[in-house]
Amino acid sequence: MRSDLMKTGVEKSPHRSLMKAMGYTEEELQRPLIGVANAKNEIIPGHIHLDKISEAVKAGIRMAGGTPIEFGVIGVCDGIAMHHVGMKYSLASRELIADSIEVMAMAHPFDGLALIPNCDKIIPGMIMAALRLNIPALVISGGPMLAGRLQNRAIDLITVFEGVGAVKAGKMTEAELKEIEDAACPGCGSCAGMFTANSMNCLSEALGLALPGNGAIPAISAARYRLAKQGGRQIMELVRRQILPRQIATLTAFQNAMTVDMALGCSTNTVLHIPAMAHEAGIDLPLELFNTISERTPHICSLSPGGIYHLEDLHRAGGVPAVMARLWQAGLINGEPLTATGKTMAENLAGVIVLDDEIIRSLDHPYHTQGGIAILKGNLAPEGGVVKQSAVDPQMLVREGRARVFDSEEEAANAILGGAIHPGDVVIIRYEGPKGGPGMREMLTPTAAIAGMGLDKEVALLTDGRFSGGTRGAAIGHISPEAAAGGPIGLIQEGDAILIDIPGKTLTLKVDETELVRRRAQWKLPEPKIKHGYAYRYSRQVTSGSQGAVLQD
16 A cells, blocks of 8 residues: 555554554554545635535545545635735645645555545646546535525526626616625535536546536535545545546546536636646647637537526536536547546446436537637737637627726726726736736626626627636636736737637737837836735746646746
């Protein structure tokens, strides 16, 4: 056993003594030791119940003859960190999560890892650690929140964010917003739509590193706790058979996950996290692959923010296995990759059926003929920009507008909420990329304000930052190179013409190249927004959003 490094032989007597100080018995120490990385905390609604999930996981490990050893993992609530300096630390926390699990699993050589995340950066951070360490590991999430209900309609966190814009536009009273605020998030779990957390939980299942059901079983369901116990038992099977993460997360498995991403209409943040996870597995995933897969994959599930359904509806329709079965039967995904069940993906999907053909549509009756995400390139984004095309109104798919330029999210949000943005404007938010932000903040406040004010069919937003999975409208992020790296987005001036062509996959700054050369010669890098601490160190080491915003080796 890997754990023999810290528990076997006369020279490890002091080590065993320390373990016995915590109450571990001789019998427990002789069993495989399973690290249980638990992201439970009291600041994220998706994590508030992970102590109970962890207890179920540990029960499963013990039932299967292992000894669970729990340790903590940090997490940032993107919703609570939104629209203030805290969001600069959200994406950056992904690297800390991966690094901290690596530290724990190397300092204390566990035989396997049970990974218990539930929200945005925590899920990819844990998967990155598993792929880096390449010891038996399994993702066991806490599950999605139920949608809120108000006046017989389903609502969620994005309803609240967009309500702020509606109040500012005089379309809603503060009392009405308070009603939404009180009802939108009814309890524990990752926020109810196909936002980043649920996107990553679903894709961990599609990648094969989580058990079927991981993505969509509601957090409050007894089935979630049964799945957690099953996961505890299964990590012991992975240890017994020495099935390793890199045997599961192959290039073909990543392509499967990207196909599911397109079919579900997942968050644009997957375009950061999938390449970052693949990087840890030694796999290169160029941005162009997203377009290749998107062009051949119909968008067959329309969940909030682009649609009316939520994760509980996806679960009722058969969950991720039903989506994958439909794609597999059409030859769009490969059934050969090994999965955490110990079986191939094809074996997992045999006999799986769709239970609701409106929530999970047939491939000949999709919501959109192409997948949920598109990568745009052009002289404004030579390395690419990302848009959730499934959440863009058709009349905004091709649009030319005038640039309204802001060098921070706060400046842009104040202008939007202050009524200074008008139909035909293209809001540019720059110096918010991985380096310039630093930390590549999500822009849910300005995009939700645009939607809430009724401008999402008339105003586009471009940024070298990123968007929440809850963003809808013509919001194009991850523009690379970012402004702080000398990218063309830093050369845009107020009133410049911007042409967005999402079907044509292009993003064009309609300014003569001679003029751009002149502007580039005059451009100067602004002073860093943060000059000390982790965020500063992160800004010095992080790569482009087009490379997954991973740290330089």
